[in-house]
Amino acid sequence: MEDCYAMAATLVNRTCYQKRTPVLNARKTSMTKALALYYHPSPPRLLRRKWKPDSSRIGINFRDFTYKELHEVTNGFSKIAVKRMEKVANQSEKTFMTELKIIGRTHHKNLVKLLGFCIDDNHFLLVYELMKNGALSDFLVKEGMLPTWSHKSEMALGVARGLLYLHEECDTPIIHCDIKPQNVLVDSKYNAKISDFGLSKLLKKDQTRTDTCARGTVGYLAPEWLKNAPITPKVDIFSFGVMLLEITCGRRHIELSRIEEEDEDEGGDDLLLINWAAGCMSSGRIDILARGDPEVLDEITRFERFIKVGLWCIHPDPILIPSMKIVTQMLEGTITVGVPLLMNQ
Known part of the structure; x- marks a missing residue:
């Protein structure tokens, strides 16, 4: 209610x-x-x-x-x-x-x-409504007041529940089409709320996909945008997967400054966050992604679950991407998260 x-x-x-x-x-x-x-x-x-x-x-x-x-x-x-x-x-x-x-x-x-x-x-x-902590994109990297793991995990769950509502619980299904940290606002109690529906698409009651021109933001675009293929709510889930990894790992999806800092002993290519996360997971070095955060290390199982869910969401084949309902259940821990297929490819 x-x-x-x-x-x-x-x-x-x-x-x-x-x-x-x-x-x-x-x-x-x-x-x-x-x-x-x-x-x-x-x-x-x-x-x-x-x-x-x-x-x-x-x-x-x-x-x-x-x-x-x-x-x-x-x-x-x-x-x-x-x-x-x-x-x-x-x-x-x-x-x-x-x-x-x-x-x-x-x-x-x-x-x-x-x-x-x-x-x-x-x-x-x-x-x-005024959201005092501003955009999630700024809040995640703001010096001196970085959110705790507890806050980050709850914000990720909040966005997941908002997307679940748009895709499956709204009277008319809605594809947001531009999910990214800049379009998520955070209030004074660290509640995350999806905003900016200017690029969104309404689906008919029984419609599962739609044709539309490419829209969204580079770095968060699902592959089907680039193929001019009909889109489904899976494009939002792909974008959410990238953002979930950003929230969980505390860094942007691409960081050019890391070109000179790459170290193959620390998971390999870390220019792109998705490559870095997949590499660390494949090599069993989840501790690298935790960055020594004691709160994360105390909840390393939950942290690993969030990383796995993020990797499931960004699979290049939309058929293998789970629905937002399953994504939310995996994040909440009510269903088991298997090894992402992306790590085996």
């Missing part, structure tokens, strides 16, 4: 039907060119109240805002996260509307929560 922000649920023949409040609601005024939406995860009530510069209203009442009003009520956007898109081309507007349409269908604690939007002249704004 809490994971999906559901207000009620019914159980019919072992199937759970969740009742929730979609955010596909808005109002438009004739006074301005602005269109804005705010919602609260309780049964919707549209209210018109005299506007006051009170940021506590954000996320509670529906209200029409201009860009100026929105800037003032949030004290210069200081209490929310705002994604800006300048209207410089039709593609910007298309990306904006895609993200609004996708995020409006979702309700899960591991997806960033949309608080509202504003369209005013050339200002295209998506207003999200």
Whole structure:
């Protein structure tokens, strides 16, 4: 119930039907060119109240805002996260509307929560909850405040559960198409939430694959993107596998500085993280990946399980990549993780 922000649920023949409040609601005024939406995860009530510069209203009442009003009520956007898109081309507007349409269908604690939007002249704004620890990409390498193994493992599980919801639990299956640390935000309690749905694809209820042009980020792209083949949710799982190895090992998927530091006695080619991880696992040197972290060494079995799951996710043959449900179960330790086939090739 809490994971999906559901207000009620019914159980019919072992199937759970969740009742929730979609955010596909808005109002438009004739006074301005602005269109804005705010919602609260309780049964919707549209209210018109005299506007006051009170940021506590954000996320509670529906209200029409201009860009100026929105800037003032949030004290210069200081209490929310705002994604800006300048209207410089039709593609910007298309990306904006895609993200609004996708995020409006979702309700899960591991997806960033949309608080509202504003369209005013050339200002295209998506207003999200403020995530104080910022993007996972910065948080993982921030000097002086690196996350603990406990935090990293829970963040990885959070992203996995968010993807499971998108792929298998959402009313309409969604392929994110750009899973990477930059698109995962971390709140003050180290909860990881998937964001940025501008490149996402909606599937029909019984649809398992779709044709689309290549999209995503180099380093996280599944092989089928490069083959112009129909894509499935497995492209997200491949990207998640790369990111899972980054979270677990505490380094980026590629580090050019390691070219001069390569040492064959430490697992071989470590320029690419996936090669380094696979090499260390094949040689039985999981301790190298742990980097002497005492917390990791105390949970070396769990750490090894996360590495194995990451390697399963990045198999070049999508047929052999496990579903997000199985990936989540493997991470949680409810099913056994076998030796990744990637290590034998």
